[in-house]
Amino acid sequence: MSGIFHAGISGARGRMGRAVDQVLDERDDVMVAVRFDWGETPDLSLCDVVIDFSTAEASMALAELAAERGGPALVIGSTGFTAEQDARILKAAEKVAIVRSGNYSLGVNILIGLVEHAALRLDARDWDIEVIEAHHRLKVDAPSGTALMLGEAAANGRGHDLEEVRQKPYDGITGEREPGKIGFASIRGGGIVGEHTVLFASKDETLTLSHSAIDRSLFAKGAVAAAAWVRTRRPGLYDMQDVLGFRQA
Ligand SMILES: NC(=O)C1=CN([C@@H]2O[C@H](COP(=O)(O)OP(=O)(O)OC[C@H]3O[C@@H](n4cnc5c(N)ncnc54)[C@H](OP(=O)(O)O)[C@@H]3O)[C@@H](O)[C@H]2O)C=CC1
Numbered sequence: 001m002s003g004i005f006h007a008g009i010s011g012a013r014g015r016m017g018r019a020v021d022q023v024l025d026e027r028d029d030v031m032v033a034v035r036f037d038w039g040e041t042p043d044l045s046l047c048d049v050v051i052d053f054s055t056a057e058a059s060m061a062l063a064e065l066a067a068e069r070g071g072p073a074l075v076i077g078s079t080g081f082t083a084e085q086d087a088r089i090l091k092a093a094e095k096v097a098i099v100r101s102g103n104y105s106l107g108v109n110i111l112i113g114l115v116e117h118a119a120l121r122l123d124a125r126d127w128d129i130e131v132i133e134a135h136h137r138l139k140v141d142a143p144s145g146t147a148l149m150l151g152e153a154a155a156n157g158r159g160h161d162l163e164e165v166r167q168k169p170y171d172g173i174t175g176e177r178e179p180g181k182i183g184f185a186s187i188r189g190g191g192i193v194g195e196h197t198v199l200f201a202s203k204d205e206t207l208t209l210s211h212s213a214i215d216r217s218l219f220a221k222g223a224v225a226a227a228a229w230v231r232t233r234r235p236g237l238y239d240m241q242d243v244l245g246f247r248q249a
């Protein structure tokens with residue numbers, strides 16, 4: 001396979017689509033073959049890989065279309081998926097290679113490992129876990145995809161799936177906090193690019209692990225690296241831990 005590849009951009013006119021376009025423009029090993037948004041029908045035969053930051057529903061539809069025609073490979077960055085949409089993407093990945101991550105930054109993908117490690121070490125009977133995230137006022141889903149990945153990492157560290165231990169949002173007369181639950185809090189305002197903190201709190205001390213995104217080109221660079229990686233992979237559902245080589249086969 002030649003070193004040069006052809007990429008499509010889904011959600012091309014959006015904040016992330018434009019950031020991806022700019023990053024691709026700076027590389028000489030990739031050409032943008034198609035750009036598309038809501039209501040447009042792309043010619044996927046022109047692409048080796050499509051980088052998609054759109055909506056959960058659009059990403060799921062794109063994954064099913066790519067699976068039906070046996071390609072192109074996909075890099076999905078959209079967030080806010082339902083459990084049913086998750087399952088349909090997993091099914092599509094039986095036919096096509098897909099990288100999906102709620103966050104394409106290196107820092108967050110390192111943070112995931114740190115959170116899992118801390119959760120494993122800190123006894124759930126003594127240590128409460130809360131995930132706090134802040135984003136710009138235009139974000140439409142909460143908790144963020146990253147917060148959910150961090151919550152999943154914390155749950156995994158304690159030997160659970162997140163859904164077994166996810167705390168319902170606190171509101172009204174909540175009663176005392178239940179040990180072992182993992183809570184989420186979301187803040188929305190102005191132009192905040194993306195802030196994530198995982199708070200471990202015991203009676204005697206707190207431990208906070210945090211990440212701040214300074215510019216969204218960060219996510220675009222990670223997604224383009226994922227595109228270069230996934231275009232030659234077998235069908236399957238991968239994430240940024242695979243792209244970065246953090247998970248051994
Ligand atoms: N994984 C990560 O690292 C990151 C993930 N994200 C996620 O990426 C997604 C997009 O974020 P952002 O760019 O800020 O959002 P924007 O709203 O700025 O952009 C979304 C774009 O998707 C387009 N779109 C909607 N439906 C379709 C469709 N069916 N096919 C193709 N395009 C479609 C919209 O077009 P139109 O305006 O015409 O409707 C719009 O151009 C969100 O889910 C966000 O949470 C964001 C940053 C980093």
Ligand SMILES: O=C(O)C1=N[C@H](C(=O)O)C[C@H](O)C1
Pocket residue numbers: 079102103135139143144145146147193194195213
């Ligand atoms: O919508 C955003 O902007 C972001 N979304 C992702 C998420 O939901 O975690 C990643 C990043 O924090 C920016």
